Amino acid sequence: MLIRKPDDIPDKEITPLKDYLNRRNFLRAGVLASTSLATGWVYRKLNFPKQPVTQQAELADLVVATTQPSAGGNGFIVNEPQTPYDSITHYNNFYEFSTDKEGVAPAAANFVTRPWTVSIAGLVRKPVTFDLDDLRKIAPPEERVYRMRCVEAWSMVIPWDGFSLSKLLERVQPLSSAKFVGFQTLLDPRRMPNQQTDVLPWPYVEGLRMDEAMHPLTILATGIYGRALPPQDGAPLRLVAPWKYGFKGIKSIVKISLFADKPPTTWNVAGPNEYGFYANVNPLVDHPRWSQATEQRIGDYFRRKTLMFNGYGEQVASLYAGMDLRRNY
Amino acid sequence: MPDPRFAKLVVFVNAVVPLSLLLWDGAFGSLGVNPVEFAIRTTGMLALIFLMLSLCVTPLRRITGVNYFSHFRRMLGLFAFFYGCVHLCLYFIFDRGFDLVRVVEDMLQRPFIFFGAAALLLMLPLAITSTNKMIKRLGAMRWKRLHRLAYVAAWAGVGHYYLLVKADTRKPSGFAIALGILLVFRLIYFLTHRPGAKAAVA
Numbered sequence: 254m255l256i257r258k259p260d261d262i263p264d265k266e267i268t269p270l271k272d273y274l275n276r277r278n279f280l281r282a283g284v285l286a287s288t289s290l291a292t293g294w295v296y297r298k299l300n301f302p303k304q305p306v307t308q309q310a311e312l313a314d315l316v317v318a319t320t321q322p323s324a325g326g327n328g329f330i331v332n333e334p335q336t337p338y339d340s341i342t343h344y345n346n347f348y349e350f351s352t353d354k355e356g357v358a359p360a361a362a363n364f365v366t367r368p369w370t371v372s373i374a375g376l377v378r379k380p381v382t383f384d385l386d387d388l389r390k391i392a393p394p395e396e397r398v399y400r401m402r403c404v405e406a407w408s409m410v411i412p413w414d415g416f417s418l419s420k421l422l423e424r425v426q427p428l429s430s431a432k433f434v435g436f437q438t439l440l441d442p443r444r445m446p447n448q449q450t451d452v453l454p455w456p457y458v459e460g461l462r463m464d465e466a467m468h469p470l471t472i473l474a475t476g477i478y479g480r481a482l483p484p485q486d487g488a489p490l491r492l493v494a495p496w497k498y499g500f501k502g503i504k505s506i507v508k509i510s511l512f513a514d515k516p517p518t519t520w521n522v523a524g525p526n527e528y529g530f531y532a533n534v535n536p537l538v539d540h541p542r543w544s545q546a547t548e549q550r551i552g553d554y555f556r557r558k559t560l561m562f563n564g565y566g567e568q569v570a571s572l573y574a575g576m577d578l579r580r581n582y
Numbered sequence: 583m584p585d586p587r588f589a590k591l592v593v594f595v596n597a598v599v600p601l602s603l604l605l606w607d608g609a610f611g612s613l614g615v616n617p618v619e620f621a622i623r624t625t626g627m628l629a630l631i632f633l634m635l636s637l638c639v640t641p642l643r644r645i646t647g648v649n650y651f652s653h654f655r656r657m658l659g660l661f662a663f664f665y666g667c668v669h670l671c672l673y674f675i676f677d678r679g680f681d682l683v684r685v686v687e688d689m690l691q692r693p694f695i696f697f698g699a700a701a702l703l704l705m706l707p708l709a710i711t712s713t714n715k716m717i718k719r720l721g722a723m724r725w726k727r728l729h730r731l732a733y734v735a736a737w738a739g740v741g742h743y744y745l746l747v748k749a750d751t752r753k754p755s756g757f758a759i760a761l762g763i764l765l766v767f768r769l770i771y772f773l774t775h776r777p778g779a780k781a782a783v784a
Contacts, residue, residue, distance in 0.1 A: 285595055524748075
């Protein structure tokens with residue numbers, strides 16, 4: 254079959270082959286494309302660590318909350334939209350693994366928390382070392398939906414699963430001389446790689462006054478969203494005191510001790526004029542370098558006002574009656 | 583040496599890549615768990631990186647003897663200013679909720695905000711006087727003296743970053759060390775090349 258060339262395109266207007274394959278333009282386009290790809294690759298590499306999918310087993314004996322959300326009451330269930338599981342498990346501080354909030358989950362992905370024991374000692378009548386199964390027998394995990402306010406001024410609403418710390422303390426029978434409770438995180442630089450750096454003094458330690466520790470809101474959490482606590486969020490056992498800044502919620506606890514005097518706490522040691530022992534959420538007392546008046550709720554685009562005691566004033570304000578909260582920050 | 587116009591195009595396109603990816607990820611909701619914080623942090627980091635790159639040009643030219651690098655200095659500096667401005671806009675919109683009064687309050691109360699504002703403000707006259715016309719109008723000597731402010735702006739930027747981090751100061755310290763090396767290089771060059779330097783040594 255004969256294909257005729259259309260008559261309306263004059264020969265001289267048809268692009269000559271040598272221009273069509275212009276070597277110089279081709280090379281230039283190649284240089285632009287390849288350098289841009291390389292820049293883009295570096296940008297992505299630096300910004301987005303590969304995130305593992307977090308899939309935890311469901312807690313078998315979970316007690317689902319029966320108390321209805323209400324303005325007053327015990328504060329166990331906060332009536333605000335809950336932060337998605339993926340956000341809770343892929344954006345948090347856990348300096349033992351990484352100082353980058355989005356780098357914690359990948360760095361902790363292979364952290365094994367079995368076997369695990371927690372020893373309780375100090376000023377108690379019955380010092381004891383629990384393994385995880387014993388701990389589970391103290392009280393079945395129950396659901397607590399708490400606000401979580403980080404000292405860096407971001408916040409979440411997290412459905413924790415756990416039991417009141419008071420139940421554990423009652424079991425070991427504190428002596429009357431015990432006025433403070435101290436907690437300690439695992440020290441194992443091979444399993445917690447960022448403990449090889451000196452960004453903080455290790456092991457991480459925290460503490461509560463006895464009445465704070467016995468408060469019904471204070472829990473030891475073993476799960477989130479009805480599933481076992483993932484390693485990046487402090488598996489297998491962490492503290493949650495929702496009216497305090499997040500750093501008080503010490504993770505991966507191996508030791509609990511009762512003291513007569515205030516125990517040292519890690520961030521207070523690292524920056525005494527910036528992080529106090531109490532660390533109660535307080536919009537009126539700023540961090541020396543930034544404001545605590547507002548916060549960025551994860552999922553929102555604009556900031557909201559931070560509430561006194563993170564909204565738990567009704568439950569906890571009486572603990573601090575007569576105390577100067579500006580001095581005892 | 584290749585055509586500077588094309589080489590500049592390569593630098594320009596590459597400098598726009600992070601912005602494009604930021605917009606792309608923003609449009610598809612893939613800026614991570616805290617998109618606002620991510621965008622503010624990333625644009626700030628880009629401003630600092632481009633400022634450092636622009637300050638590397640002259641030392642690099644002197645070490646290698648290749649004057650060709652000077653073609654990129656202005657563009658790198660302007661990109662530092664550009665990313666700094668985006669950084670400021672994001673802070674103003676999302677962090678301060680369009681409230682100028684709260685910006686001023688923040689600036690007076692927080693040293694780290696003050697440092698950041700100073701860095702950007704110092705870059706403003708440099709951006710304005712970056713055209714060939716302005717170089718002619720100011721005269722090369724005066725223009726050069728004015729543009730040494732880029733170093734002050736860089737120190738303010740590094741200070742802004744350093745005062746922001748909680749405990750892990752490795753990244754801001756890295757910037758500080760790099761800047762220190764650049765300054766020492768300048769100092770050595772100044773001491774060895776000032777008029778009469780050789781006489782003084784002899």
